[in-house]
Amino acid sequence: MLKAGGAFVILDPSYPPGRLLDCLRIAAPRAWIELTAAGPVPEPVRAFLAPLPAGLRLRLPPGKDHPGLEHLPADDPGVPVGPDDL
Numbered sequence: 001m002l003k004a005g006g007a008f009v010i011l012d013p014s015y016p017p018g019r020l021l022d023c024l025r026i027a028a029p030r031a032w033i034e035l036t037a038a039g040p041v042p043e044p045v046r047a048f049l050a051p052l053p054a055g056l057r058l059r060l061p062p063g064k065d066h067p068g069l070e071h072l073p074a075d076d077p078g079v080p081v082g083p084d085d086l
Contacts, residue, residue: 021048
């Protein structure tokens, strides 16, 4: 993700859904990575994320390996990133 010039925001699952939505509105995510070990995503947050294409939403089970990621390249995608890119 960082190789492609992306950034990430960690949301604390203990925050109330309204606070999580405020953070998501500010961050305007184009993708979502959900750690299932963090517990269920509140329904208002799930509804906010619903417009994201299915290919840009990923649920990771507990453990370090995810069987759905081995086909993805590990090399540099060659995307230029500068100090003004976020």
